[in-house]
Amino acid sequence: MVGDTNRKILTFFMSFFNRLITFTLPALPKWIAKPFAKPYVAGETAEEALEHIKAINDRGFSATIDILGEQITDEDEARNITKQYCKLYNQISQQSLNCNLSIKPTHVGLRISLDEAIANITNILNQAKENKNFLRLDMENSPYTDHTFEIYARCKQNYEHVGVVIQSYLRRSQEDIERLASGNFNARICKGIYQESETIAFQDRKKIKDNFITLAKVMASKGAFAGFATHDQNLIDQLLDWINSENLSSDSFEFQVLYGVPMTGRLEALQDQGFKVRVYVPFGPDWFNYSVRRLRENPDIAGYVIKNMFKNE
Numbered sequence: 001m002v003g004d005t006n007r008k009i010l011t012f013f014m015s016f017f018n019r020l021i022t023f024t025l026p027a028l029p030k031w032i033a034k035p036f037a038k039p040y041v042a043g044e045t046a047e048e049a050l051e052h053i054k055a056i057n058d059r060g061f062s063a064t065i066d067i068l069g070e071q072i073t074d075e076d077e078a079r080n081i082t083k084q085y086c087k088l089y090n091q092i093s094q095q096s097l098n099c100n101l102s103i104k105p106t107h108v109g110l111r112i113s114l115d116e117a118i119a120n121i122t123n124i125l126n127q128a129k130e131n132k133n134f135l136r137l138d139m140e141n142s143p144y145t146d147h148t149f150e151i152y153a154r155c156k157q158n159y160e161h162v163g164v165v166i167q168s169y170l171r172r173s174q175e176d177i178e179r180l181a182s183g184n185f186n187a188r189i190c191k192g193i194y195q196e197s198e199t200i201a202f203q204d205r206k207k208i209k210d211n212f213i214t215l216a217k218v219m220a221s222k223g224a225f226a227g228f229a230t231h232d233q234n235l236i237d238q239l240l241d242w243i244n245s246e247n248l249s250s251d252s253f254e255f256q257v258l259y260g261v262p263m264t265g266r267l268e269a270l271q272d273q274g275f276k277v278r279v280y281v282p283f284g285p286d287w288f289n290y291s292v293r294r295l296r297e298n299p300d301i302a303g304y305v306i307k308n309m310f311k312n313e
């Protein structure tokens with residue numbers, strides 16, 4: 001009983017503290033904010049990010065690279081970002097890196113129109129094809145879910161090397177897999193980072209986690225390839241129990257983590273067990289605005305960042 005009360009008080013103060021950081025950070029000069037964002041952002045230029053990816057590959061992990069940014073409303077800007085993504089495929093090939101691309105549809109025009117996004121994503125997919133590489137469409141907040149799946153389905157008609165993301169907090173996700181899982185379906189499963197309403201998304205952490213496992217099982221039953229994107233050690237344990245009990249082929253899944261989140265040797269342990277690990281590497285000059293937007297959407301991240309400062313990788 002006393003333990004319960006203490007936990008509630010602690011949760012209240014953590015939540016207050018996270019919100020305080022979230023609302024004061026935008027007012028701070030960038031040089032104060034930078035140390036908080038730095039561990040999670042692989043530099044401001046592609047050259048810097050690709051250096052980090054080389055080091056990640058040298059540790060035996062693959063990578064996926066993302067230019068930070070989203071919610072573009074200007075056509076020229078969306079097309080300029082598209083060009084930068086196309087160039088990245090060439091740079092990855094030239095440097096023989098084990099790395100694909102992850103993009104946010106609103107970064108390449110989805111907020112402008114569905115047609116603009118499809119045109120730009122088609123350009124990126126052509127470049128991916130030329131370089132025998134792969135493109136992942138990240139999943140943003142719920143106003144974009146249907147359109148992102150529509151883009152995926154339309155691209156999939158002409159391109160093999162494209163995948164999408166399924167969020168386990170969304171109540172609809174199992175149906176989405178049932179509907180989309182055909183012809184080498186490749187999806188990252190993650191919990192979901194945005195604040196969504198109770199009507200469309202589970203709020204309870206255990207339900208989100210249980211649904212993650214359910215979705216992983218549905219993916220396996222469809223013969224699909226899954227990227228298990230989580231840092232939650234207990235969830236990784238549960239996934240491993242299931243993977244081992246089913247003797248699931250290590251060719252049908254990989255573990256994925258965000259650059260800079262301390263995993264205290266877990267990634268090496270997964271690799272030692274014969275499992276693939278991919279690191280998601282974001283970079284770009286827009287790191288400050290992007291970090292502030294993400295903090296506003298999910299104040300829990302402020303708590304993670306502080307907690308991670310006291311952990312070793």
Ligand SMILES: Cc1cc2nc3c(=O)[nH]c(=O)nc-3n(C[C@H](O)[C@H](O)[C@H](O)COP(=O)(O)OP(=O)(O)OC[C@H]3O[C@@H](n4cnc5c(N)ncnc54)[C@H](O)[C@@H]3O)c2cc1C
Nearest residue numbers: 138139165190191192193229230231232256257258280304
């Ligand atoms: C490779 C990858 C790709 C992703 N792509 C998407 C996507 O397309 N759409 C989407 O909605 N969400 C995406 N996410 C975010 C995901 O949905 C979760 O919000 C996030 O991973 C936190 O959930 P968790 O499973 O790690 O568990 P949690 O229980 O939330 O976190 C476990 C621990 O991990 C650490 N941690 C988690 N997240 C962060 C962070 N951001 N910064 C610092 N430390 C952190 C903390 O120490 C935390 O205690 C992605 C995550 C990963 C790993």
